[in-house]
Amino acid sequence: MAATSNTRQRNPRGQGDALRSDLVQSAISRIDETNDVTALTLRGIARQANVSAPAIYHHFATLPMLIDAVLAESFHQLERIVHEAILSESNPVDALTAAGRAYVQFGWQHPARYRLMFAATGYAPDAAQVFTLVEELFQRCVMSGKSASTDPHRDTFLLWVAFHGMATLEKPGRSDYLRLGPLDRLQLVETTVERLACLHP
Amino acid sequence: MAATSNTRQRNPRGQGDALRSDLVQSAISRIDETNDVTALTLRGIARQANVSAPAIYHHFATLPMLIDAVLAESFHQLERIVHEAILSESNPVDALTAAGRAYVQFGWQHPARYRLMFAATGYAPDAAQVFTLVEELFQRCVMSGKSASTDPHRDTFLLWVAFHGMATLEKPGRSDYLRLGPLDRLQLVETTVERLACLHP
DNA sequence: TGTACATCAGTGAACGCGCGTTCACTGATGTAC
DNA sequence: TGTACATCAGTGAACGCGCGTTCACTGATGTAC
Secondary structure, three states: OOOOOOOOOOOOHHHOOHHHHHHHHHHHHHHHHHOOHHHOOHHHHHHHOOOOHHHHHHOOOOHHHHHHHHHHHHHHHHHHHHHHHHHOOOOHHHHHHHHHHHHHHHHHHOHHHHHHHHHOOOOHHHHHHHHHHHHHHHHHHHHOOOEOOOOHHHHHHHHHHHHHHHHHOOOOOOOOHHHOOOOOHHHHHHHHHHHHOOEOO | OOOOOOOOOOOOHHHOOHHHHHHHHHHHHHHHHHOOHHHOOHHHHHHHOOOOHHHHHHOOOOHHHHHHHHHHHHHHHHHHHHHHHHHOOOOHHHHHHHHHHHHHHHHHHOHHHHHHHHHOOOOHHHHHHHHHHHHHHHHHHHHOOOEOOOOHHHHHHHHHHHHHHHHHOOOOOOOOHHHOOOOOHHHHHHHHHHHHOOEOO
């Protein structure tokens, strides 16, 4: 089934840039729906956006540059999601767990895209923004006496590695990968936070 | 630089299967050297093995079946490495740390291949063998009174998730991904094991 | 208000490439008699 | 021991495909006068 070939409405004069974000969104839809990073082709993205392939070159010089834009947007999404999770809780310990849950669920909901984000090298600055968000939160846990950590920077990294591991694993509920049975993985995030963050000091 | 096109020595009569394992090894070399999963093409593997592309069809019906063989071999390698690490230590707690270190280093040494192993669905049985190795070891930690875990199955999973997260991250020493500075990541494996496995009860 | 022109957001056809796969073949090696 | 033949591990040429990219173009929309 090819995408419906509705002729896309042409953008009015000053708003040619509208297609730019449409293309990024189309690329995100494509990788999320197919769950396959190899579906991220220039022609495939053009089809998804109901546009001819050469039209892309008005907005991106090459396919890798379009994918760069997809990655930047994805890191922004992830940061926003984690940030909102943190704001949703009033005390820092609950916020830390909420951040972990939000992070992990982002990975489960967009597996191929999440993998692409961390397979690509050169995204240190974008990843670091999310990391910093968690680090500042963890500092608050320590300062409020809820964590016995003596090395918050290192322990934030330990936490983040565990979140990353959970996010990278197959979404739970599909099959019992590793014969894990009915483990509630969101509950596991909480346990991981308790132990790695040295809570209940 | 293309591979040298030395004409490969033809296998004697009864030993046509020798090419089969050569092809698997060539595929592994290719993904490990290029660190790029898209380098795993049938023609590329044939070039690496100094063989014409159609020769592969004497041994594998399709390219995905060759890649299946690569994955099976890779899981065997990982299991062997972790098993040897466990055997190298006499007490179960040290063995648990050694297993974690060995696991994580496998991921760092073969990044693209490790990602491929866990991106592919349908490898639960192979992954489960490694998991079971760690689980049995952890049971021994609990029985010997070194771990206060009340749910070894779940806690093995927590450990394994953390190992997986560490293995998936960029090999340390290249650049300071996430501005982590001089964190010794192998030391971090030890700390992670201590906390997630409830050691020093 | 009318008209010539510039701008701009695209399109359609074509290119060369590497891919997976198929097909007819080749030539050395073992086996039957 | 000699020879005809079957087996077998490959090879070389060709196919159709989707890809990224280039090029000349089109036609609606705004602007100058």
